Each structure stands twice: as structure tokens, then as C-alpha cells.
Amino acid sequence: MNIRALILAAAGLFIAFMLEHLPMPDLLLWLQPAWVLMVVTLLVMFAPQTAGLWIAFPLGLMLDVEQSTLLGTHILTLAIHIFLLQVLYRRMVMFNFLQQTGVVFLLVAVQQLLVYWAGALVSETMGPVPLWGPALTSALVWPWVYGLTHIIMVRLHLT
């Protein structure tokens, strides 16, 4: 992973966290795409050698602070997410947009479900977690994110 790729990854994560924090009306809050999860997906897809399980720790911690969940919640979900991606990513690169969209939909839904399960397992007081909203919007946004990343990577001669 060269320096340009590193900067791109850092920029991507920065934008993802920025979008996570974007103030949203209450209704749209349930539809907020899982931006960080998508960037993690891209990282694992395009740099499987560098972006391994370890990135679950810093990014998970940051997501926990961002969403004020129990510390560790997103470390857990991201670790499982990355593991699933490591199983899937070779196929995923070959998939067309529609198939990719379906996979992202399922992955985000699984992540939200894991957030809920982990929270319910550890603490008695677990509020509701939006499940289908983020999955749906993430799936809808995914082709554009993927396409944009691909274009930028081609421009930067990273592929």
C-alpha cells in the first residue's frame, strides 16, 4: 500500500466519519447509511493485505464514541464484518452492481442486528436499533460509492 493509497483511505474514513456525524432530522436518522462500514468494505476489498482484522479496533472504538454505544460494540461487529468480507471479497469484486448491492444490504443488516444482540447480551437496557433503514440506504448508496472509489483509484493509478 503506497502513500497515495494511504491518503485516499484516510480521506475516505474522514469523510465517512463526517457523514456519520452529519446532523439529521429524526426521521432520516433511521435511514442514515452505514458510511464507515462501507468504507471498511472498500478497504478490505481493495487492500486485503493491509486492511485486516486489526482495523476493527480503532475504527470500532471511534464508532462507539460517535454513536455513544458501549465501548466494544462496534469492535465486535466490525470484526465479524471484516471476517465475512474476507470470505466474500474475491467473489464480490466479480459481482455486478446489483449483486453487490444485495450483499451490502445483507452485511449492513447483519451488522445492525449484531449491534442489537451484543447490546442486549451485555446490558439490560438496550434501546431499539434501526435494522432495515440503514441496510436499505446503504445498499442504494453503495453503487455510487463503489463507482466513485473505482474512478478515483484509476485516476491515481492505484489499480
Add this chain to the structure above:
Amino acid sequence: MSPFQRQRVLGIVVLALVLMWLDSRVTWLEPVRYITGFVLAPAQQTAMIPGAIGNWYSESSTTRQELLAENKQLKARTLVLETRSQRLAALEAENIELRELLSASEQVDDRVLVTSVIAVDPDPFTQQILINKGGEDGVFIGQPVLDAYGLLGQVIDVAPYTSRVLMIADSNHAIPVQVNRNGVRAIAVGTGALDELELIYVPNTADIIKGDLLVSSGLGGRYPRGYPVATVSSVENIPGKSFAQVTAEPSARLDRSRHLLLVFSQGAAKVPATEIWKEH
């Protein structure tokens, strides 16, 4: 994928669960959260930029005319609010006073009627007030009037919807009292000053000391007995004079109370309005 990837994922999951459990039980992890917040801060600040730009734009694009108009409106609004807050203070005081009256009426067994002061007689030589209850409310001449702290005076004139009250501090007013401590009787006469009553015909040897509470004795047949009237503020024995000079401070807040109680007491003598002047 390395050979022990599944085990690693399992390890991370267990670790994360332990971390969550710790975070939900203890507070050690607060610093971690705090420091991570610093890392997140730039992204979060950036997310706020569009909103900030929007605010800045709407602020800077306001015209001078609009600003002036807004300024004027705000000033007017401040005035309205200030007036309201003044009324609020008055309402608060009124509320406290009413509460105190309520507890006072719990202490007395007599039937009472709450009334408000609507005017004060401006004549400096009389101490009279006008209240907003009159003959239609059952007010009668000679009716005792209390405030939250003690006896205030008696009704001397009844109109259908208002009444005139002679306060105990009026120089034409006298009320039979007794010292609450030992029952020594005396007559408290108004001096014309709101904060001073005088006890007349008190022997030099009478057991009255400063601080004694004077209560109405009920002997005159007009006031019910047992209501606080005044507190002795000074006792002076002047050699060569037959009577001690005793002054007392009225318990009732003659110059401040806005809400008063009219007492319909068993002991209070009821003098029909038509007969009150026949004595003269």
C-alpha cells in the same frame, strides 16, 4: 486468509464483549472514550461546516433595514417581557401571601372571608383602608379584620361591594388586649403611626416586659379573643407618673398586607349598619 482467522475473530468478539461488559459496569473506560473523542473531533467539526456556512450566509445577507426592524421589534418585546416579569414578582408575592393566609385561616376556627385591599385612605391623620367586600358579601360594621400575621382592624363602614376598615394604629382606635405570657390586661391605643401602638393605664408595677406578645382579650365584645395584636417594643417607668409608658409594634403588617381575612366570629359583636351611628 491466514489459517487461524476464525479463532482470531472469535477472540476479538470475546474481547469486545468483555470490553462492553466492563463499560456498562465500571467507569474506568471513560478516559478512553474521552481521548477517542479528540480523534473524532476534526470529522465532527467538518460535518458542522455546512450548517455554519448557512448561518453565516443568512446573517450576512440580512439588510440594514431588516436589522433595524428586528432591533425595534426585539426592543418592544423586551419591554413587554420586562413588564410581565414585574407582574410575575407581584404574583409571586401574592401567592406567598395567600398561602400564609391559608395557613392562618387554618389556625383560626372562625369562618373567614378573604378580601383584598383596594385603596388606602390618603388622609395622614387616619389609618383606614378600603377592601373589596361589602354588605352583599355579609360584611358587617364592627367586623374584625385580620391579615396573615395578626389583627389588623375593624370594619367601620359597609357599602354593598366595598367596606372601610379602621386599622388598629389609627389614633381613634383602641383594642382591649392581654399579655399572652401572663394574662395582664391593657388597652392598646393607636398612635397614628403604623408601626406603633400605645398601652394606656398600665400600672408601673405591671408585669409587662419587652418582647411580650399582646393578644386580643375579647373583653370589648367586638374582637374575638386570642388573636395576636402586637409585640411590646419598649416599657418605660417614669418616676412621678402613675402609669408606665408602654409601646408595642403591631403584629399585622398594616402597611404591606394586600390580602385580608374578614372573621365571622361567634364572639364578635354584630352591630347592624343602621344602628351604628345611633350611639352618637
